[in-house]
Amino acid sequence: MLLSKEEESMFQIVKKDKRTLARVGTLTVPHGGRLETPAFTMVGTRAKVITLEPEDLIKTKTGIIISNTYHLWRGLGDKLPQFKGLHDVMQYDGIIATDSGGFQVFSLGFGREHEVSKVGFFPESNSTPGFFSDLFLQIRIWLGITNSRNSVRVMPWGAYFKDENYGDKKFVFLDAEKSIRIQEKLGADIILAFDECTSPRHGYWYTKWAMNRTHRWAKLCLELKARPKQLLYGIVQGGAFEDLRRESARIIGSMPFDGFAIGGSLGNSKEDMYKVLEWSMPYLPEDKSRHLLGIGQIRDIFEGVQRGVDTFDCVIPTREARHGGIWTYDGRYDVTKGSNKNIEAPLLEGCVCPACVDGLTRAKLYELFKNKDREGGRLATLHNVYFFNELMGKIRQSIMEDRFPEYKEEMLKRIEKKK
Numbered sequence: 001m002l003l004s005k006e007e008e009s010m011f012q013i014v015k016k017d018k019r020t021l022a023r024v025g026t027l028t029v030p031h032g033g034r035l036e037t038p039a040f041t042m043v044g045t046r047a048k049v050i051t052l053e054p055e056d057l058i059k060t061k062t063g064i065i066i067s068n069t070y071h072l073w074r075g076l077g078d079k080l081p082q083f084k085g086l087h088d089v090m091q092y093d094g095i096i097a098t099d100s101g102g103f104q105v106f107s108l109g110f111g112r113e114h115e116v117s118k119v120g121f122f123p124e125s126n127s128t129p130g131f132f133s134d135l136f137l138q139i140r141i142w143l144g145i146t147n148s149r150n151s152v153r154v155m156p157w158g159a160y161f162k163d164e165n166y167g168d169k170k171f172v173f174l175d176a177e178k179s180i181r182i183q184e185k186l187g188a189d190i191i192l193a194f195d196e197c198t199s200p201r202h203g204y205w206y207t208k209w210a211m212n213r214t215h216r217w218a219k220l221c222l223e224l225k226a227r228p229k230q231l232l233y234g235i236v237q238g239g240a241f242e243d244l245r246r247e248s249a250r251i252i253g254s255m256p257f258d259g260f261a262i263g264g265s266l267g268n269s270k271e272d273m274y275k276v277l278e279w280s281m282p283y284l285p286e287d288k289s290r291h292l293l294g295i296g297q298i299r300d301i302f303e304g305v306q307r308g309v310d311t312f313d314c315v316i317p318t319r320e321a322r323h324g325g326i327w328t329y330d331g332r333y334d335v336t337k338g339s340n341k342n343i344e345a346p347l348l349e350g351c352v353c354p355a356c357v358d359g360l361t362r363a364k365l366y367e368l369f370k371n372k373d374r375e376g377g378r379l380a381t382l383h384n385v386y387f388f389n390e391l392m393g394k395i396r397q398s399i400m401e402d403r404f405p406e407y408k409e410e411m412l413k414r415i416e417k418k419k
């Protein structure tokens with residue numbers, strides 16, 4: 001099939017900011033979905049954005065959702081071959097992405113052993129493990145001697161999981177080939193290469209060896225991918241080590257992926273995370289889209305956009321909503337607090353989300369949460385998802401109008417004021 005010039009290029013830059021690396025773009029996927037970027041990807045781990053129905057996704061202007069390959073694969077088990085595809089199952093026509101399972105290599109593995117997330121916060125850890133300590137760790141993993149909380153064993157050829165959540169008695173294997181085949185079956189528009197996500201507590205050498213595995217697996221994923229209807233993104237690794245990030249971005253960035261994601265440990269602080277973006281971006285082709293994996297606090301969105309990130313994904317809008325965390329342009333508040341009991345105002349003044357236009361008030365939502373009514377979580381989710389999508393629209397507009405840096409400063413001042 002011959003493609004026109006526009007169709008060939010799945011990502012089009014509409015406007016570049018003059019003072020920063022921020023850009024507005026259009027991402028088109030082969031099944032026909034179209035997304036304006038910068039955009040926020042809502043998380044629907046098991047083929048569902050929790051509490052929301054298919055029509056809610058349209059009402060909240062949700063343009064992209066990411067589902068989780070590992071949990072769908074494990075949850076579906078023998079039923080995977082009969083899986084009808086994410087678009088059918090979710091009854092959703094927007095863009096759907098799936099991750100590769102590489103994040104679970106970390107979250108079920110060293111994330112547990114080290115008790116950390118992708119961005120650690122250890123002011124004390126100025127020193128990282130040295131060569132011999134990393135070598136010892138690598139040998140320990142290969143011999144299968146890990147902490148009891150760690151359910152993953154990464155080998156040069158793939159990863160073995162023994163996940164008590166799925167009642168595993170034996171190890172279950174996932175590698176680049178299996179990840180691609182599962183993602184083909186799941187049928188998302190955007191799929192990710194299999195990688196090893198490292199921990200902020202891993203030393204330089206371990207991070208380097210893991211990065212080299214990721215590069216090898218990335219090449220394999222490109223060779224293995226069979227479905228032209230799916231876009232394949234490569235993942236940049238390298239922890240928070242400058243030379244490794246640069247090397248990984250250069251190597252992954254030179255491979256013929258359809259887009260790129262920044263993954264892995266993002267260091268010990270937000271500043272580390274922003275540096276990781278600055279080190280990586282120069283090596284990623286400008287005309288391909290860039291995704292920052294698993295990050296989505298408001299400040300991080302602005303700082304990411306400023307450094308050239310097009311899409312983000314995070315559970316913040318949805319997970320916090322289910323616990324009563326409500327996002328507004330004046331920051332976040334907890335609607336379950338007694339102070340909301342008598343506030344007969346919308347969750348956010350002037351909000352046109354499906355919940356607020358329906359007459360929802362803070363007092364009413366407080367009541368629903370107090371009575372443990374599930375409708376509370378659903379209404380809060382509608383509001384938060386709409387809010388994040390609207391905020392991204394405002395960011396795009398500010399870039400179009402050449403006032404992104406001013407908008408960023410104004411918004412961060414407002415949103416972070418109450419904290």
Ligand SMILES: [Zn+2]
Nearest residue numbers: 351353356383
């Ligand atoms: Zn609202």
